[in-house]
Amino acid sequence: MLVTKNFSLKRAMEFSGHHIIWLTAWMSSVTLLYYYTNLQWLHIPWLPLSLIGTAVAFYVGFKNNSAYDRMWEARKIWGAIVNSSRSWGTCIKHFVSNQFTAQHFSDEELKSIKVKMIYRHIGWLYALRSQLLVVTNWEHANQKGLIGHAAKRYIRKFGTGLVDDEVTKINLKNFLEEHEYEELINFKNTATQIIDRQSEDLAKLREKELIDDFRHMELQKILNDFYEHQGKCERIKKFPLPRQYGSMSFIFVALFIFLLPFGMVSEFAKLGDWAIWLSIPFTVLVGWVFVVMEIIGDYTENPFSGMSNDIPMLSLCRVIENDLREMLGETKLPEDIVARNGVLM
Amino acid sequence: MLVTKNFSLKRAMEFSGHHIIWLTAWMSSVTLLYYYTNLQWLHIPWLPLSLIGTAVAFYVGFKNNSAYDRMWEARKIWGAIVNSSRSWGTCIKHFVSNQFTAQHFSDEELKSIKVKMIYRHIGWLYALRSQLLVVTNWEHANQKGLIGHAAKRYIRKFGTGLVDDEVTKINLKNFLEEHEYEELINFKNTATQIIDRQSEDLAKLREKELIDDFRHMELQKILNDFYEHQGKCERIKKFPLPRQYGSMSFIFVALFIFLLPFGMVSEFAKLGDWAIWLSIPFTVLVGWVFVVMEIIGDYTENPFSGMSNDIPMLSLCRVIENDLREMLGETKLPEDIVARNGVLM
Amino acid sequence: MLVTKNFSLKRAMEFSGHHIIWLTAWMSSVTLLYYYTNLQWLHIPWLPLSLIGTAVAFYVGFKNNSAYDRMWEARKIWGAIVNSSRSWGTCIKHFVSNQFTAQHFSDEELKSIKVKMIYRHIGWLYALRSQLLVVTNWEHANQKGLIGHAAKRYIRKFGTGLVDDEVTKINLKNFLEEHEYEELINFKNTATQIIDRQSEDLAKLREKELIDDFRHMELQKILNDFYEHQGKCERIKKFPLPRQYGSMSFIFVALFIFLLPFGMVSEFAKLGDWAIWLSIPFTVLVGWVFVVMEIIGDYTENPFSGMSNDIPMLSLCRVIENDLREMLGETKLPEDIVARNGVLM
Amino acid sequence: MLVTKNFSLKRAMEFSGHHIIWLTAWMSSVTLLYYYTNLQWLHIPWLPLSLIGTAVAFYVGFKNNSAYDRMWEARKIWGAIVNSSRSWGTCIKHFVSNQFTAQHFSDEELKSIKVKMIYRHIGWLYALRSQLLVVTNWEHANQKGLIGHAAKRYIRKFGTGLVDDEVTKINLKNFLEEHEYEELINFKNTATQIIDRQSEDLAKLREKELIDDFRHMELQKILNDFYEHQGKCERIKKFPLPRQYGSMSFIFVALFIFLLPFGMVSEFAKLGDWAIWLSIPFTVLVGWVFVVMEIIGDYTENPFSGMSNDIPMLSLCRVIENDLREMLGETKLPEDIVARNGVLM
């Protein structure tokens, strides 16, 4: 997540400056061709081109809107994870008690149960985060050539790379009992099975009468909510913005930019011989606006791709971790995750 | 579901290339007519045409938006099926117990009950998938002539045809008891009656006191959720994007493309005699952009039609199947469904 | 609900062809006036007219969007009725039992109770359908003159008229006990009071201990859901798309079409004397596109008006009826409703 | 709520005709100035003005969309009030019984309890309606000068004024016990405290064992739903469409209309000396379209302002009243509210 109000010029250039190079190359080539070859019939009237421009702007606008919705939905889901986690913490803390037990459990025994179930939940959070960061087929980091290369560099500099040192400190083993860790890590979907383990423990608590039926049902419902939150994240992760929309938006923009100098050069030519050179920077600017519109959506549509537009999952996990550990009365807490290079992960 | 970031040129041509043929034919005809007959009054001013173009682009944009919403809603529903299925698995596993029984059931008896109810649920998943793939009146595969023919070829090559071998391995009989299979398969709506059977078994479990009232109610609520998910899928399957919107969008685009060369040819004619031929590729491009916008929506609006833009139901069924079977402690699991030809079904 | 992918030309003409008549009349009149009177100053510049055209297209687009949303919401509600009805069926079937009774009820007694409560629910469905089809003030069938007349013909040929014979076979008396029918039919809102009767019976079942408190609450909640679904349908039926939006959209389109030939005729006149006649078909086409956009929304905004764009309520009622009767073990079921003239009601 | 399909011309003029006066005045002034002073350089090129026109049309379109959403949400909330009220009626009627009581209550005693709680609910409805009609700072009726004056006249003729005689017949005292009325009327928020009183009575019913815990909880949940519905209405009433959006839309339209004649007059002047006078009606029409777009949103955004676009709260209250009183077996019911002057309140 970007945390500065505005891009600095430097940042804007890092994000989109390289596109100016090829835009300039293309726009200049056509202008030169037009100027030196006198192929003056080689231009196209502006007005029909303008219709294409409007239609493409609509289309890209729609795609960006959808990309934004995906990101905002992802953020909502993680917000819901925060809320349900706090409910889980407070309910585990205050529902597990000696009230319904025949045999009395000591305060320490009760505490250790609560710690176990709250820690295992923190484990689920970090496990879910890791699972969501596995690169998919359609993310930039998985592309060939320049795009994939740039994406990997970008991830190091403005993405998950920023929190490498934090992540190494988090060890799923610390939040799970050892034997559990071994079993859970081998499942197809570790997070799913962690919840199943929580569910199992609830049933055991009920058996020992540490909770009664009412409380068992409420706690299980919160676990079902976690399944829902997890499934919703996986839905966004594993179902891209439909590629027929995304690809075509790219192709339309490319097409428009391809045609752009043919339409513009003659409009400038009308203003005089020298004006023709003025068409280059102006055409580049117009092209750049369309390219940037396109890539804004393109780099927003996958909110769990490890890049700077990601949902700040690590930061949110840490916030939850600390809230829950404070509920347990702990005071030695890990630091909050802070933004680096203007990016919070 | 398409799983590559961008269409390759080859794929884009397979998807929409054939439209270029008739577009070229039409645009060339008008240009030739204009050139040879000197019927130079046979053109129309560009500006009013441009208004039609803008209005049509709006209209098609709206339709594409709705088509996208239908697909995304379909994906959300299947996501919810994943979530509720995991809840069903974990709840059946941990709710059914000897805690409330007078008579003690052996671990094996309990296990076999759990397996039966979870397997029947997996059966429901595959049954629902099959029901949703029955072709409706308004899907491409049910059209006459070239469109229907192409759709069927497309389905074989980039649609459900890709997973034929997987599907033959899935046998509803494996997930249902034999006598049950015979009964259920003959109902008007098999999936509906599978849930009814689950409901019946819950009532029996309650009778035998393997679950108590609390747990009975919660489990029944999850079944009611499945009815909801199933009904929502059926709603999208059986209620097309209103045909008055869809048909008119097609007619408007056709009309615009019909008029296009009349409006464009004279604009190019102004640039000189030779420029008139340049109008053909350019007009084809403009027409192609509108055609592609139209068909993107057209091939997205039915997310259960067995084609490449479908919700990957088989893959999701398999994911659920494996998650639930891992919960039951099974380790010999079927393979995940993988993408072929860039398509995941 | 229209069930063909595309309008045939014939159908498109039946839907909107008559508008071409008056459009041609108007466009021709202005052209003739312009041609014969030499009132050549009587035209208006195209560009400002084009701005009006764009603004009107936005405005109509917005209205169509809202009309679509109303229809889709109506379909969602009926989808929810399907889902809740299945839940009602399965819960009544499996919740009513001897488990909590002091005195034992025979299987037949239990069955007859279940049948009564499920049949009464089917009665509610058909009653709700009838109530929703009562014509309101703002529906086409209630307009004076040509519009109202055409609407009534349209309803006979492509609307509820198609299912007249089916509907006569449905008799609310078959689904309600006789004395009940007499009482219920006289209430201001029969459907509301049917649910109240269901509620009353649930209380009686609880009194006889055929259900316990848990089940009573769950079943009552499903009844409350039916109140919700019914109320939502009534909301759409009884609250039109705000008339200030709908009327103005009509006025704006009329205004634009009124001005259209004045703006277009001179543009064509520039192309030569004969071209002026070409302006007629073209202007008619442009006008027709705007008229069709307007009426698509106009005929979609009321999804319970008995016309071809309606939610197929009868068909859905029948689907539910059959699903529920199959749950009750019945095998002699009425036929599904099928589409006629390309319309499913 | 307007209940006629289309505005009659008369109604459209009543709604927006007076704007034509000042539009004509302004447009004529500029034309006269242009004609007589020969200040022919005093015009502005049309194309940049057209861009402003498009941008303003977008902006106003967005505002109208939001205004519509506010109204539709308001209608949804009142729809939900209908649904919850019916649930309240049927649940109170069938949940309160002798089933759990040690001491037996007579049928009359039970009936009087039910009547009291259902009547008090009807009282809440009318109280909520009154509270929502108190004029806020940003509603038209609270503006100074002509606008406020016109709004008050409009309210008398097409708004709450239409139902004055009905309203005087409704007396909160009839639905509340006398001592209760005195207490409740003095609270800051009467409706809130009526629900609190309902809540208190539920607790008393539980104490007397006329309801058990299950039913107590369900009934309390319905009361909490009423708090939710009330709060949602208050949210729309007390939080206007953000004024920065609404004010600026007004300013942009005013600006566009101010500039309009300067841009148009020269376009017409090109057509000849006489054509210049033709610019007046045309410019007025264009201006009128923008003004009407603006005021449609402006008069829709506050759905509880006592004007003709309001949610028909009185009518809905009456529908609920009658449904609930029919549930109680009453037959002498007040008349339904009917539309007057084409408006249902």
Added chain:
Amino acid sequence: MLVTKNFSLKRAMEFSGHHIIWLTAWMSSVTLLYYYTNLQWLHIPWLPLSLIGTAVAFYVGFKNNSAYDRMWEARKIWGAIVNSSRSWGTCIKHFVSNQFTAQHFSDEELKSIKVKMIYRHIGWLYALRSQLLVVTNWEHANQKGLIGHAAKRYIRKFGTGLVDDEVTKINLKNFLEEHEYEELINFKNTATQIIDRQSEDLAKLREKELIDDFRHMELQKILNDFYEHQGKCERIKKFPLPRQYGSMSFIFVALFIFLLPFGMVSEFAKLGDWAIWLSIPFTVLVGWVFVVMEIIGDYTENPFSGMSNDIPMLSLCRVIENDLREMLGETKLPEDIVARNGVLM
């Protein structure tokens, strides 16, 4: 929250007038350059610029829409806080009783418990408000230079500064027990831990049998709702409108305004020598419209930033406080918050 229908001219100037200065400076510079240097080739054709203008208007329109949605969602959440708070009040008041206790508690003891739990809730409200007003990195008040300076002045004059005197009167200590205050104030997230404290007290009430299991569960659910509301507020506060969208919108508008005079000056030059000066005010107006569109979104997107477009949290807190204290029978209540300078906080 602004509470006047329209901006006065003075207010509109305070909000956006200073932009006119730099717009005039820039537009004049280019005009002067054009006029004196005869660099008449230094202009750009209007039509391509117009395409940029349209695309930018779309883009900004989208951003404003999103900003509006953020604000409206924030208002919805605070509306939900109102509703849940009233439920909390009435439920605490009527659920805590001697009905299930072995030992009898005096009315005063019961009252003091209720007061404690309702007051602590009021404390939570004010604590949440304070937490939401801490300035984030991307809010105006945290920017460097003129923007940050102006924001701070604006906050004093039209923002939280207006209610300084009210806020000093609110003391969290009055709503919490003293020892509690000390503990809670030191937590990372005070509001979270206040709810945890409520949860703890509920468990104690259950232990003393002042509530039973049913009521315990319902009250805990309301607390979980508060976690949800709090988390949703924090989501909007801590996750800005994605900066890639916001920044680029700013850059696009800046770019368009940079190019504007080059495109406009020659259009005016065509009208004559003097007309060129007319281009300055007109260009400024066009630029101003785009700037205002941009900043409307910019100052709306953060609804908890202490400025005039904020959700009126203090006012809402006070409304809830008074409603709850009236439920407790208190009559000496603090004043409602009133609007000052046309702003309600």
